[in-house]
């Protein structure tokens with residue numbers, strides 16, 4: 192528990208407190224014997240001299256029958272009282288830590304069974320409060336090394352074991368930009384200085400916590416869509432005045448001096464002369480300011496946006512879940528299939544689904560606290576004749592009152608009126624689901640995290656003379672260092688992703704849950720496309736050199752990706768053929784065998800007994816494994832990395848969390864929504880500070896990097 196030293200200003204001499212309370216209670220006609228009671232201190236807002244602390248007194252003799260505790264006095268202001276540390280002998284904790292007022296007992300001592308009756312319950316409550324129940328902060332589980340929380344291995348840092356979990360390394364600092372990485376894996380000094388400089392925009396709020404207070408009304412909502420748009424224009428400048436901006440830059444430089452090696456500071460300082468808080472307009476709205484609200488654009492981004500590898504062709508209607516089927520009925524969508532029946536559309540593989548349902552449902556009760564309001568979503572699309580994706584329906588689900596029930600609502604597209612406004616709210620909730628999945632799974636887990644064990648094994652098991660080491664080296668460049676930095680500030684407990692994504696504190700636990708579904712062989716692009724129903728196997732067609740045929744061509748991730756895949760595979764095949772004559776030469780390569788064994792049994796040891804691993808007994812195994820690995824580190828990573836600012840940089844297009852549920856008819860919230868749907872929409876989105884983080888992290892090189 193942290194001590195709030197500024198709270199010491201509330202420690203006043205006992206005599207003065209008693210005198211003050213006596214006067215106060217006399218004025219309010221309260222009996223004198225109440226002075227024999229116990230004092231509760233409540234501190235409203237920031238603590239400090241003269242701040243709004245108040246005292247109340249519980250009687251130790253008169254029991255309030257309605258509460259079972261001693262009768263309570265009215266509040267007395269504490270601002271004018273003198274010090275009372277001799278009586279209280281304790282710090283006053285910040286309210287946000289305890290969620291309750293602080294209770295001070297007088298100097299009388301009692302064994303538990305001699306406690307005055309009016310104080311029995313208070314004694315127990317205060318003990319429980321001081322002890323804590325360990326639930327106020329969600330303890331993050333150790334990831335990796337267990338069936339419950341499997342995870343890819345990472346580089347050791349050399350930190351000593353954690354006190355609370357000896358099998359895990361401790362963390363020495365919350366933010367450490369000079370984190371240990373083996374010298375060969377480090378960024379060049381120039382790259383590191385550029386990286387840190389570019390990341391300042393994204394990380395300024397974390398490096399300099401006091402920066403938060405420099406923003407106006409940081410948790411309040413934007414008043415209009417124009418106001419959000421103006422943040423990116425020359426007049427907006429992230430709602431930070433010029434003088435404040437200069438002050439902030441000074442603080443950033445001062446703090447960075449302590450965080451980074453001296454040798455880098457000069458260059459960082461130089462780069463830091465750029466405006467820290469000014470951002471260009473994201474491409475999504477450069478042509479059309481309202482593109483973010485457009486249904487066609489919403490559909491397009493599912494195949495050509497920043498997270499293009501989640502959408503699937505729907506194989507069965509209604510969509511099936513782990514425990515139950517979706518509540519989307521044929522009647523919701525069949526009028527919207529451009530003249531096709533549902534059966535026809537399904538037979539032509541033209542119904543698609545963006546499914547964020549099953550994996551989220553078990554976590555929603557934990558997620559929907561601290562002002563976050565999230566659903567598990569399923570969104571259906573129809574592939575039109577012109578190859579555009581038309582949204583058909585959105586189903587949003589919440590856990591029901593018992594474990595095996597769900598409460599689901601279905602929203603349908605509409606062009607005007609209340610239905611259209613509700614549809615926009617539903618799309619924002621889907622975008623929040625998809626944004627978190629993109630950041631945590633598509634980007635972090637499926638590229639950065641899963642590749643790290645391959646890099647470690649390559650360095651440990653393949654000589655620098657080994658041709659596979661030579662082949663892979665450029666594709667691994669800088670990955671270890673950026674992963675280490677990401678663990679320091681991006682995916683760490685209390686880090687950027689926890690602060691910005693709706694998944695909050697369970698973000699990494701969720702990525703561990705989805706790692707259970709991961710298979711290395713399914714990251715091969717052709718296998719991935721076939722599994723998601725976006726391509727069919729077509730091994731003998733000379734026009735499909737990658738061995739698969741896309742269902743529709745207007746899918747850049749698939750169409751361009753297969754070209755890149757084919758180029759990588761051709762290169763890997765030619766290269767390997769220079770060194771390996773046949774399967775035996777792969778089988779008898781002791782270094783490659785040790786390399787593969789370490790990847791499977793140690794690096795991805797939690798998945799060692801699962802399917803998805805090539806046997807590495809043939810040349811084809813080696814070629815497939817290397818092609819997949821290079822694809823992950825190049826094409827796949829590029830697809831989820833480089834579009835981030837263009838799409839997610841505009842918070843209206845990809846909100847990362849919502850602060851309100853969609854109101855139900857007949858409720859007070861629904862009336863509020865009807866009065867001004869746009870205002871309701873804006874109040875549902877993250878507050879100003881959080882929204883500014885959304886676009887700054889997508890701009891900063893920590894998240895969107897090279």
Ligand SMILES: [Fe+2]
Nearest residue numbers: 828832894896
């Ligand atoms: Fe990345």
